[in-house]
Every structure is written in structure tokens, then in C-alpha cells.
Amino acid sequence: MHSHCNTMSLVPKIVNVEEHRARIAAAVWRVVSDRGLDAVSLRSVASEAKVSMGQVQHYFASKDDLLYAGVKYSYGLIDQHVEQRLAESEGSPREVMLAILTVLVGEEPVVRDAIRVNIAFAARTQNEPRIQDLLTSGDDEIVNLCTQVLAQAQRDGRLSSDLDPVTEAQLLFGLATGLGTQVAVYGRSADQAIDVLTYHLRRLGITS
Missing domain, CATH: 1.10.10.60 (Homeodomain-like)
Structure with missing residues (x-):
């Protein structure tokens, strides 16, 4: 033994x-x-x-590898919250879009922290393509999803035929990320930001 x-x-x-x-x-x-x-x-x-x-x-x-790992972790935190929202949604393109945009606005404290960290990295790593690519990964997919939802709203007669779904999708994504920055960095109320996002979505014929 x-x-x-x-x-x-x-x-x-x-x-x-x-x-x-x-x-x-x-x-x-x-x-x-x-x-x-x-x-x-x-x-x-x-x-x-x-x-x-x-x-x-x-x-x-190297320190670059260390920083990249930190960015990846930060990106993963936001992704986790998106996945949680998606698990609670119906799974339709509209519900998926609403879930993602709501997370990007920074309603959750940990997401606000992640947004601040991402902004810090973005400002200081402009000459690091690997980090910049990670920070923007998924953006095109979100815009494409918004375009799909808005195009459907237009076909259903809820979005004015005068509006371009592609451009409106880019504006919508910019609004959500801009509101997220205001909430995370400048202390704007998350509830107020959600109200602004919801108001704009209603104008586009998308109701929550």
C-alpha cells in the first residue's frame, strides 16, 4: 500500500x-x-x-498575444449575453435582431464593462490588424440580419417603400452601438437608451 x-x-x-x-x-x-x-x-x-x-x-x-487574449475574452462576454437572449427568443430573424441590438445597447453591467474595454483596445491597437479584425468580427452579419428583417417589413408594408433597407440597417446598427458607447462610457441611462432604440424600431415598422 x-x-x-x-x-x-x-x-x-x-x-x-x-x-x-x-x-x-x-x-x-x-x-x-x-x-x-x-x-x-x-x-x-x-x-x-x-x-x-x-x-x-x-x-x-508576447504582450500582443496577451492583449489579443484579453480582447477575445471581452468579445466572448458580449457573445455570451447574446446567446442568452437568443435562448429566450422565438428564433425568428426579427427576434434574433432584437436580442442582439438590446445587448449592444449595454443593458447589462458586464456588457457595459466589455464595451469600455473594447473601446480602450480599439483606440490603442489600430496598427494591430488581428485585434481590429476581432473587434469588428460579426458586425457585417448583424447588419445583414437587420437588412433581412427590414426588407421583410417593407414587403409587409410596415416599412416605407421610400426607405432603403440596407442603409437603414447600417443606421440601426450604428444607433445601437452608439447608444451602447453612451451608456458604457458616458453614464447614460440604459433604460433611456432602450427607449430610444425601441422608438426608432417602431418608426421602422419593427415592434418589440
Whole structure:
């Protein structure tokens, strides 16, 4: 029995690489959210993640890789809330569009934090195509979805034939993200932002 215990103690512990990477990425996000992008360093991230600086370097070869992981984590937070809203919706294009736009307005505190972090990254990583691509990934799909819903509203006679669904979809997406920035950065009331979005949707023949 004693020999068996000694043998077991020699078995190396299995390390979940993705779990460790996710933990460090979350730490990057918290550092940026709490202290700003300038506060991101090997030491600050290691301290926040409660790991050694050597472990951070082991999983992320450069600061750019570390920042990318933080952006990806932030993007994932917003995506999680979109998925939650979609699970509560009927699944129609209109319901999906409403769910996404409502999240983008920043109704949830964690989404507001993610929006602030994303803005910080966007402002400081304009020469980093990989990060910029991640920050804008999914935007075209959202605009295309809005176009589809508005085109259907036009066919149903609820949207004026004088309006262009493609342009209106771009305006709608810009309104939602702009309201989200006002809520997350400038302290505008989320309820007020939702009211503005709802008002505009009604003008376009889309009711919630």
C-alpha cells in the first residue's frame, strides 16, 4: 500500500491548458477594465490571475498575444449575453435582431464593462490588424440580419417603400452601438437608451 502511494505521487498532474489560458485572459480583461490598458504588464496580469509571471510567459509568448487574449475574452462576454437572449427568443430573424441590438445597447453591467474595454483596445491597437479584425468580427452579419428583417417589413408594408433597407440597417446598427458607447462610457441611462432604440424600431415598422 505504501509503495502504491509513492507511485501515485510520481504521476504528473494533468494541466488543462485552455483553462489556464482562459484564466489569464480573464485577468487581462479585469486589469484593463479596472485600471486601463496602460496597466497591462506581465506582473499585473500574473498578480490578477494569481499565477507566476513564468506561467503567463509560458502560455503567451508576447504582450500582443496577451492583449489579443484579453480582447477575445471581452468579445466572448458580449457573445455570451447574446446567446442568452437568443435562448429566450422565438428564433425568428426579427427576434434574433432584437436580442442582439438590446445587448449592444449595454443593458447589462458586464456588457457595459466589455464595451469600455473594447473601446480602450480599439483606440490603442489600430496598427494591430488581428485585434481590429476581432473587434469588428460579426458586425457585417448583424447588419445583414437587420437588412433581412427590414426588407421583410417593407414587403409587409410596415416599412416605407421610400426607405432603403440596407442603409437603414447600417443606421440601426450604428444607433445601437452608439447608444451602447453612451451608456458604457458616458453614464447614460440604459433604460433611456432602450427607449430610444425601441422608438426608432417602431418608426421602422419593427415592434418589440
